[in-house]
Amino acid sequence: xxxxxxxxxxxxxxxxxxxxxxxxxxxxxxxxxxxxxxxxxxxxxxxxxxxxxxxxxxxxxxxxxxxxxxxxxxxxxxxxxxxxxxxxxxxxxxxxxxxxxxxxxxxxxxxxxxxxxxxxxxxxxxxxxxxxxxxxxxxxxxxxxxxxxxxxxxxxxxxxxxxxxxxxxxxxxxxxxxxxxxxxxxxxxxxxxxxxxxxxxxxxxxxxxxxxxxxxxxxxxxxxxxxxxxxxxxxxxxxxxxxxxxxxxxxxxxxxxxxxxxxxxxxxxxxxxxxxxxxxxxxxxxxxxxxxxxxxxxxxxxxxxxxxxxxxxxxxxxxxxxxxxxxxxxxxxxxxxxxxxxxxxxxxxxxxxxxxxxxxxxxxxxxxxxxxxxxxxxxxxxxxxxxxxxxxxxxxxxxxxxxxxxxxxxxxxxxxxxxxxxxxxx
Ligand SMILES: [Mn+2]
Numbered sequence: 007x008x009x010x011x012x013x014x015x016x017x018x019x020x021x022x023x024x025x026x027x028x029x030x031x032x033x034x035x036x037x038x039x040x041x042x043x044x045x046x047x048x049x050x051x052x053x054x055x056x057x058x059x060x061x062x063x064x065x066x067x068x069x070x071x072x073x074x075x076x077x078x079x080x081x082x083x084x085x086x087x088x089x090x091x092x093x094x095x096x097x098x099x100x101x102x103x104x105x106x107x108x109x110x111x112x113x114x115x116x117x118x119x120x121x122x123x124x125x126x127x128x129x130x131x132x133x134x135x136x137x138x139x140x141x142x143x144x145x146x147x148x149x150x151x152x153x154x155x156x157x158x159x160x161x162x163x164x165x166x167x168x169x170x171x172x173x174x175x176x177x178x179x180x181x182x183x184x185x186x187x188x189x190x191x192x193x194x195x196x197x198x199x200x201x202x203x204x205x206x207x208x209x210x211x212x213x214x215x216x217x218x219x220x221x222x223x224x225x226x227x228x229x230x231x232x233x234x235x236x237x238x239x240x241x242x243x244x245x246x247x248x249x250x251x252x253x254x255x256x257x258x259x260x261x262x263x264x265x266x267x268x269x270x271x272x273x274x275x276x277x278x279x280x281x282x283x284x285x286x287x288x289x290x291x292x293x294x295x296x297x298x299x300x301x302x303x304x305x306x307x308x309x310x311x312x313x314x315x316x317x318x319x320x321x322x323x324x325x326x327x328x329x330x331x332x333x334x335x336x337x338x339x340x341x342x343x344x345x346x347x348x349x350x351x352x353x354x355x356x357x358x359x360x361x362x363x364x365x366x367x368x369x370x371x372x373x374x375x376x377x378x379x380x381x382x383x384x385x386x387x388x389x390x391x392x393x394x395x396x397x398x399x400x401x402x403x404x405x406x407x408x409x410x411x412x413x414x415x416x417x418x419x420x421x422x423x424x425x426x427x428x429x430x431x432x
Contacts, residue, residue, distance in 0.1 A: 017409040029391040050396035056100035056128035056329040059108040063429025065333030076419030079427040089123030096402035100128040107430040130172035135185035148186040150206035151199040183223035187230030211249040221283040225261035254282025260293040276316030285331035295333035299349025310357035359384035
């Protein structure tokens with residue numbers, strides 16, 4: 007299914023007048039306060055977030071999975087779903103492939119399809135946390151960190167294969183997330199596991215094309231519950247440094263212990279030029295993979311405040327690879343992703359409203375109250391008219407969720423694909 011611009015345009019007609027009133031009101035206020043509204047809107051338009059190929063179907067837990075029906079059953083349909091999200095939001099102009107779940111069978115056709123929907127190929131993700139059918143070696147006791155050289159070799163080769171697949175599609179980075187670790191004290195030698203991982207990553211790094219990046223993701227626990235080899239940003243940072251200048255740390259919001267100060271982690275990694283990628287989601291307890299901004303929107307804003315600061319002041323840090331990494335257990339996956347994109351754009355817009363010069367001055371004067379006022383003034387501003395304008399300028403929907411529902415997209419997908427299709431993924 008494809009939505010043409012005319013359908014979206016028609017769905018905007020009812021709301022266009024009130025949007026224009028709200029936008030003019032906000033734009034006047036911001037302009038009076040010295041903001042360049044046109045530039046704010048164009049920055050929002052340019053901000054694109056990759057959608058992982060596994061996130062278009064219903065997610066689940068080990069207790070169960072409840073389908074939303076009409077799920078994409080192959081890579082083509084997954085890219086079509088991202089195309090639907092992108093036509094409404096104009097913010098999802100990239101797909102992040104997970105291999106081996108989504109190996110293209112016809113590269114040329116997949117590239118043409120993505121191109122026709124204005125979708126790029128962002129980071130490719132390897133998977134050494136599951137055993138594949140007919141695999142010679144098992145990852146039960148680890149992959150890149152495994153005691154067995156044969157297992158490590160298989161995992162390294164898989165990552166090199168993923169690079170090769172990404173290269174044919176135009177990707178420029180590889181994301182490595184390892185489930186490696188141990189469930190019980192004494193099970194692993196921490197130092198051996200770390201050293202094996204480091205050496206394996208270096209072998210993968212050797213196979214990285216010169217214009218590629220390697221993004222090393224960390225996570226404190228799960229699926230292993232006693233120790234994880236790459237448990238935190240410091241471990242990832244050490245490994246990235248050891249690999250070389252094309253290796254970076256990737257921050258996934260859900261991959262922190264409760265109350266971690268993620269904005270501080272982001273800030274220091276950018277100072278060191280080592281923040282390469284970012285995965286959005288939200289959580290209450292652990293790696294809950296909930297909709298971005300649904301639980302702690304102020305934390306998301308504070309993180310974006312550091313990202314915006316870093317993007318402006320840290321030329322030593324590369325452009326970031328942005329991706330939504332959430333799981334949709336009780337919502338329609340497409341609606342859930344649309345909500346995440348809205349929350350991400352909102353936090354980004356608010357962060358751009360933080361008056362950095364004023365904040366610096368207040369910090370200089372140790373005016374703690376003023377510092378908080380400056381941040382919260384930006385946070386309390388309703389920036390949604392800016393987001394609407396950014397979408398409207400590119401032919402997107404004023405209210406993507408409303409348009410998705412009024413166009414009855416899920417039912418169209420169910421008619422097209424049936425009720426029993428299952429998307430590959432977790
Ligand atoms: Mn992630």
